[in-house]
Amino acid sequence: MFPQVAPSIPQVIQLIPLNNYLWLSTALFVIGIVGVLTRRNAIVVFMSIELMLNAVNLLLVAFSSYRSDPTGQVFVFFIMAVAAAEVAVGLAIIVMIYRNSRSIDIGFLNKLKF
Amino acid sequence: MLSIILLSIFGIVVLFLGFQKSKNILLPATLLCIAIAFAANFVHWNDAPGLYFKEMLFENRLTMSFSAIVLLSAFLVVALTRGFADDEAAQPAEYYAIILFSLVGAIMMIGFDNLIMLFLGVEILSVSMYVLTGSDKRNLRSNEAALKYFLMGAFATGIMLFGIALLYGATGSFNLTDIRGYVGTNSFSISTLLYVGLLLVLIGMLFKVSAAPFHFWTPDVYDGAPTVFTAFMSTIVKTAGFAAIYRLLSGSFEGIYNFWWFTLAAITILTLVVGNITAVYQQSFKRMMAYSSISHAGYLLLSLTAMTAQTPDAIVFYSLAYSLATVSAFGVLMAVAREKSVQSHENAEDFEAFNGLGKRNPLLAFVLTVSMLSLAGIPLTAGFWGKFFIFGTIVERGNLIWMLIVAILMSAVGIYYYFKVIIATYMKDGETGALRVPPFYRIVLIVSTTLTLLFGLIPKLLS
Amino acid sequence: MNYLPSDYLPIIVQLVLALGFIVITMLVTHNIGPKRNSKLKDEPFECGIEAKGDARTPISIKYFLVAILFVLFDVEVIFMYPWAVNFKKLGLFGFGEMILFMGLLLAGFYYIIKKGVLEWEK
Numbered sequence: 001m002f003p004q005v006a007p008s009i010p011q012v013i014q015l016i017p018l019n020n021y022l023w024l025s026t027a028l029f030v031i032g033i034v035g036v037l038t039r040r041n042a043i044v045v046f047m048s049i050e051l052m053l054n055a056v057n058l059l060l061v062a063f064s065s066y067r068s069d070p071t072g073q074v075f076v077f078f079i080m081a082v083a084a085a086e087v088a089v090g091l092a093i094i095v096m097i098y099r100n101s102r103s104i105d106i107g108f109l110n111k112l113k114f
Numbered sequence: 115m116l117s118i119i120l121l122s123i124f125g126i127v128v129l130f131l132g133f134q135k136s137k138n139i140l141l142p143a144t145l146l147c148i149a150i151a152f153a154a155n156f157v158h159w160n161d162a163p164g165l166y167f168k169e170m171l172f173e174n175r176l177t178m179s180f181s182a183i184v185l186l187s188a189f190l191v192v193a194l195t196r197g198f199a200d201d202e203a204a205q206p207a208e209y210y211a212i213i214l215f216s217l218v219g220a221i222m223m224i225g226f227d228n229l230i231m232l233f234l235g236v237e238i239l240s241v242s243m244y245v246l247t248g249s250d251k252r253n254l255r256s257n258e259a260a261l262k263y264f265l266m267g268a269f270a271t272g273i274m275l276f277g278i279a280l281l282y283g284a285t286g287s288f289n290l291t292d293i294r295g296y297v298g299t300n301s302f303s304i305s306t307l308l309y310v311g312l313l314l315v316l317i318g319m320l321f322k323v324s325a326a327p328f329h330f331w332t333p334d335v336y337d338g339a340p341t342v343f344t345a346f347m348s349t350i351v352k353t354a355g356f357a358a359i360y361r362l363l364s365g366s367f368e369g370i371y372n373f374w375w376f377t378l379a380a381i382t383i384l385t386l387v388v389g390n391i392t393a394v395y396q397q398s399f400k401r402m403m404a405y406s407s408i409s410h411a412g413y414l415l416l417s418l419t420a421m422t423a424q425t426p427d428a429i430v431f432y433s434l435a436y437s438l439a440t441v442s443a444f445g446v447l448m449a450v451a452r453e454k455s456v457q458s459h460e461n462a463e464d465f466e467a468f469n470g471l472g473k474r475n476p477l478l479a480f481v482l483t484v485s486m487l488s489l490a491g492i493p494l495t496a497g498f499w500g501k502f503f504i505f506g507t508i509v510e511r512g513n514l515i516w517m518l519i520v521a522i523l524m525s526a527v528g529i530y531y532y533f534k535v536i537i538a539t540y541m542k543d544g545e546t547g548a549l550r551v552p553p554f555y556r557i558v559l560i561v562s563t564t565l566t567l568l569f570g571l572i573p574k575l576l577s
Numbered sequence: 578m579n580y581l582p583s584d585y586l587p588i589i590v591q592l593v594l595a596l597g598f599i600v601i602t603m604l605v606t607h608n609i610g611p612k613r614n615s616k617l618k619d620e621p622f623e624c625g626i627e628a629k630g631d632a633r634t635p636i637s638i639k640y641f642l643v644a645i646l647f648v649l650f651d652v653e654v655i656f657m658y659p660w661a662v663n664f665k666k667l668g669l670f671g672f673g674e675m676i677l678f679m680g681l682l683l684a685g686f687y688y689i690i691k692k693g694v695l696e697w698e699k
Contacts, residue, residue, distance in 0.1 A: 022283075025279075029272075029276055032272065033269075036265070036269050042261060042265070045265055046265070046268075049265070049268045049269060049272055052269075052272035052273075052275075052276070053271075053272055053275065055276070056272065056275040056276050056278075056279050059276070059279040059280075059283070060279045060282065063279065063282055063283040063286075064282075067286050069286060069287075070659075071282075071287070071288060072279075072282055074230075074659065075229075075230055075233075075278075075282075075288065077655050077656060077658075077659070078230060078233065078234065079233070079275065080652060080655060081652050081653065081655065081656065082233070082234065082237045082241075084648050084649055084651075084652035085237075085241055085649065086237070086241055086268055086271075087645075087648060088645045088646075088648060088649050089241050089244050089245055089264065090244075090264050090268065091641075091645060092645065093244065093248050093257070093260045093261050093264055094261065095638070095641060096248060096251060096257055096260075097254075097257045097258070097261055100252065100254050100257055101254060101257075126681075126684055129688060130688070130691075133691055
């Protein structure tokens with residue numbers, strides 16, 4: 001896909017074509033999306049979202065090493081740090097809900113339906 | 115760019131001010147911080163546009179105007195949090211600090227020049243919003259809104275990130291200028307990854323500004339969140355989100371306008387129709403405002419679809435008019451609902467809450483009327499000129515007149531439901547007895563109404 | 578460097594051996610050993626003390642808070658790896674930036690201590 005690959009890339013990486021990485025992370029991403037849309041347990045939905053983020057990380061690292069450009073990997077660090085902050089807030093919200101309602105099934109979230 | 119640094123420091127300072135015995139200093143301190151940041155925002159007004167922080171952030175008059183709108187509406191909303199610290203269990207210092215931090219995120223979104231900054235800005239703003247939405251800890255509705263907002267927001271972030279990764283794969287850079295260069299030089303051999311990536315980033319961003327068909331979380335979240343933070347969300351997140359989308363599309367992807375305009379046009383029409391038609395059927399004022407905010411997202415998208423030279427000015431003016439009107443509408447709701455929720459917890463936020471307001475408190479009724487007229491786009495208010503400029507960009511584009519017709523029909527629908535509120539205020543009989551309004555509220559409401567009328571009379575004031 | 582598929586053979590052998598060992602031991606122990614069930618034998622081992630309650634009792638929210646805080650502060654280390662690798666190239670400027678970053682992090686830590694989150698017995 002990228003003919004202008006720089007020679008400094010380790011040959012090992014090129015043995016697996018870039019398209020394979022692309023398909024793998026797309027598959028992981030789609031599994032994450034399906035998980036978010038179908039699962040009822042808030043924690044599992046949450047894990048699916050993390051799966052989506054990790055698919056993105058994988059893709060960024062693959063692109064980054066194919067182009068021998070470190071920016072992509074730096075972005076991965078930022079995604080990981082921000083995801084940790086998001087996890088903290090998300091789990092706090094889930095704990096808060098559990099304390100008030102004794103359940104983390106998102107099916108019961110219907111107080112706000114009209 | 116000074117305002118970003120200042121707001122970060124102020125946030126930490128306010129956080130530590132919370133350890134003091136007296137909580138009364140917090141609100142004035144936060145207001146002072148926002149005011150200083152507002153002044154610092156204009157330091158570079160007369161300088162040439164420039165890049166800051168190793169080419170991470172960009173600043174010109176447009177980004178400064180957007181930041182000014184965000185800071186102004188934040189100032190007005192924060193002033194409405196008076197009485198917030200009265201509750202013994204409340205932790206106002208934390209909330210004020212989070213508000214200040216979220217403004218940093220908003221300004222980063224407005225002026226990003228690197229997709230890393232876009233991502234960080236979106237996340238700083240969103241994570242703060244998740245916390246603020248759930249700030250009413252004992253209330254299950256607030257909890258539910260927070261969880262919904264969190265799950266949907268994180269989902270949207272994931273989609274946006276995948277798009278950014280694909281853009282990086284296609285162009286090899288996160289930099290807007292480099293991406294623009296790639297689009298410009300390879301105009302006949304653009305990688306498919308770029309198209310898919312752009313679509314995914316747009317979907318992620320449209321989720322955040324609640325455009326249809328990605329709007330389904332909006333009414334629930336706006337309804338469940340404490341009213342102050344609903345006002346905060348519907349003004350600041352919208353303004354920053356549209357500034358970011360404009361910056362992305364105009365900064366990098368003007369070269370492939372033919373690719374994205376149709377997608378955006380379809381989403382715009384859907385947003386306008388869904389937002390306006392559904393708003394008609396709402397019983398609760400807060401839900402009505404949620405759908406109305408969706409429809410206003412539609413008008414802003416209309417201007418983005420046109421993408422002419424006038425688009426930035428139109429978006430700035432419309433965001434300002436919309437923010438001012440929304441803040442005063444929610445301010446009136448808070449003043450009325452506070453009185454009402456003391457007596458009964460049921461339906462404090464329905465239209466009936468406004469019944470007989472014209473007799474109980476003429477000032478509130480007037481403020482509400484002006485804000486509804488402005489949202490509906492009636493002449494002599496800022497909202498009219500906002501819609502006028504937005505429609506002007508569409509006319510300038512030329513081949514999109516059919517969209518203009520849909521938009522005008524939909525604003526006619528809008529007039530119906532906004533007038534329902536005005537009719538409830540003046541024509542219907544409700545409770546009697548004068549409504550007392552705290553002085554802070556009165557000042558905020560008078561200021562925002564005056565500005566709405568001022569910009570309605572002299573729209574040229576802004577340039 | 579060039580790897581052929583046959584170079585991965587040792588890994589596959591190792592995988593098969595590991596899996597095979599587990600499966601075989603499980604099968605053998607289940608089939609060879611005698612089975613005598615009684616009420617006492619089926620109980621979880623508790624040093625002679627009678628087991629009571631459910632294993633899923635709610636634990637103190639403090640564990641949860643500390644775990645969350647650990648995640649937050651733990652992840653920030655990743656920013657130090659690229660900094661450490663480029664330490665010489667970044668020079669004094671990079672050092673100052675890292676001090677600033679750590680200062681902000683420590684401000685957060687000070688806030689936590691002041692809030693009394695880490696006081697276990699209160």
